[in-house]
Amino acid sequence: MQVCNCNDVEYDEIKDAVAKHGSDIEIIKEETSAGTACECCLEEDCDMVDLPLPLAIKKAVEELA
Numbered sequence: 001m002q003v004c005n006c007n008d009v010e011y012d013e014i015k016d017a018v019a020k021h022g023s024d025i026e027i028i029k030e031e032t033s034a035g036t037a038c039e040c041c042l043e044e045d046c047d048m049v050d051l052p053l054p055l056a057i058k059k060a061v062e063e064l065a
Contacts, residue, residue, distance in 0.1 A: 001050040006037035011056055018060035028057060 001011040009032050017031040025042075029035045034053050040046040041053045051059065 003056045004034035004041045005048045007033040009034040014056040015060040023061050
């Protein structure tokens with residue numbers, strides 16, 4: 001499931017980063033490069049990806065709880 005189109009970041013990478021670092025979006029961006037190019041995936045209504053970064057982080061937190 002793609003989270004960042006520009007940097008080819010998949011949901012599993014976000015989930016791994018959340019497991020290591022928690023839900024801090026800045027740390028997740030630094031760890032995965034998601035949301036560091038065009039920044040569309042930082043918006044919940046981004047239609048360029050399967051799951052925008054904020055929603056991917058939320059989903060990962062829920063799955064890891």
